[in-house]
Amino acid sequence: MKVSLFLSPCRMNARCSLLKLRRKLIPSLLSLLTLCVLLLITVKYSSITESLPPPVDIQTFQKYNVNCKAIYDMDPVEVGKSLITRTNQLVEDTDESLSTATSNCPMFMKTRGYDDVCVSEEEKDFPIAYSLVVHKSAWMLERLLKAIYSPNNIYCIHYDEKSSAQFTSAMKGLAGCMPNVFIATKREVVFYGDITRLKADLNCLSDLLRSEVQWKYVINLCGQDFPLRTNIELVSELKKLNGAHMLETCQPTKSKKKRFTFHHELRDNSEFGKWQEATKQRKTPPPHGIQMFTGSAYFVLSRHFVVYLNSSAVVRDLLDWSEDTFSPDEHFWATLVRIPGVPGEVPRSQGDITDLMSKTRLVKWEYLEGKVYPPCTGEHVRSVCVFGAAEMRWLLSYGHWFANKFDPKVDPVAIQCLEEELEERQRFFRKAAISSCPKH
Secondary structure (H helix, E strand, O other): OOOOOOOOHHHHHHHHHHHHHHHHHHHHHHHHHHHHHHHHHHHHHHHHHHHOOOOOOOOOOOOOOOOHHHHHOOOHHHHHHHHHHHHHOOOOOOHHHHHHHOOOHHHHHHHHOHHHOOOOHHHHOOOEEEEEEEOOOHHHHHHHHHHHOOOOOEEEEEEOOOOOHHHHHHHHHHHHHOOOEEEOOOOOOOOEOOHHHHHHHHHHHHHHHHOOOOOOEEEEEEOOEEEOOOHHHHHHHHHHHOOOOEEEEEOOOHHHHHHHHEEEEEEEEOOOEEEEEEEEEEOOOOHHHOOOOEEEEEEEEEHHHHHHHHHOHHHHHHHHHHHHOOOOHHHHHHHHOOOOOOOOOOOOOOOOEOOOOOOOOEEOEHHHEOOOEOOOOOEEEOOEEEOOHHHHHHHHHOOOOEEEOOOOOOOHHHHHHHHHHHHHHHHHHHHHHOOOOOOO
16 A cells, blocks of 8 residues: 555644644744733732842932132122021921931942052051041031041041930941941040039040051041141141141140139029039149140140040049140140140240140131131130131132031022032042052
8 A cells, every 4th residue: 555645635634733833822822921921020020129228319418509619719699698608597306307317338438438448558658547526417527427438447436425326426426437437435424614524535535546557647627627738738737746736735825724723613694504614712823833725625735645545544533633724725736735754745934835836726716706817707605706608719729638617407509518628638638649549
């Protein structure tokens, strides 16, 4: 029987129909399979994203639409605009928003540029320590920190134990985001004119000495200070000191002698709350025959001097003796640097080093305006000028390293424009120091 090599017409039509059906079904099945896979991935991804914390919206401080270059050049139109801005457009930056921002450290560091600070070799070889004694305005402190920040420096924050819970939370948030920023291990309830203000700095100095960072100099600041020099400029200036200090130290006036001649007690005051008030009881003379000098609460001190402070019985005795004096931080440092033989000694025979001679801090006193320096363009608080934007050029050209006071509630434009100017200077000086900016 012969088998035909050809199919019958009936069988051929069935085979063709089957082939056509297969061609239609296969793409449909593939599409269905693809859809199932995509659906599975979507469901799985959704379950993952639902388990992740929601992204935090980084709300920083208010920025204002001003031309800082024109303000620096004292353009009358732009200076006038800054006055209008501070009168009509002020927005209060809340402590809570900084707490929220620092709850997402990677985003906060990136948004504020802490993760992208380049450091010259000169800066790496010369770390600086800071004692920051603060009690309010969290964003102002953060902006100060950002302006002086370098990853090789070390920063101690001492917040007043009376500070609000929101402020305290914001400070802890800052310290939690940066390994070289920490909260003082011992904190004081600080009162005006009391030794607790001095102890706040001493607590930070003690912590800073225990740090692994081998800093060369320590600078203390408060929450209303702001730098007038960049970190790389400060390093250059500190090197020139060659172990000496930068602080105010003068022979005491008759009125200032009363601060440590009579016993003072912490009492209630209508203006300041609790503060040190003089009694008629005279104090014993200073211990060890120490000759007293007066100055400022603010200093630039060498590491060698701070090590000496930490181990000296004379220093401890002077501190104990100062417990019942008024504003001991304004005679303690000024006196210690005059003691013969201390590291970086300022000889007693040397004349007064006034606040205008010391580059540590530039303060504009109301009673000297028009005589020593131009009038305040901001506001006065207890005879001290809270700077306005129109003073930016004068501030940056006077020669000091830091200035006090600034307040975003008085003139936020002054702070914003100083930030811009310092960022520009930082780029310029680092570019001059290094051909390429290495990552830290």
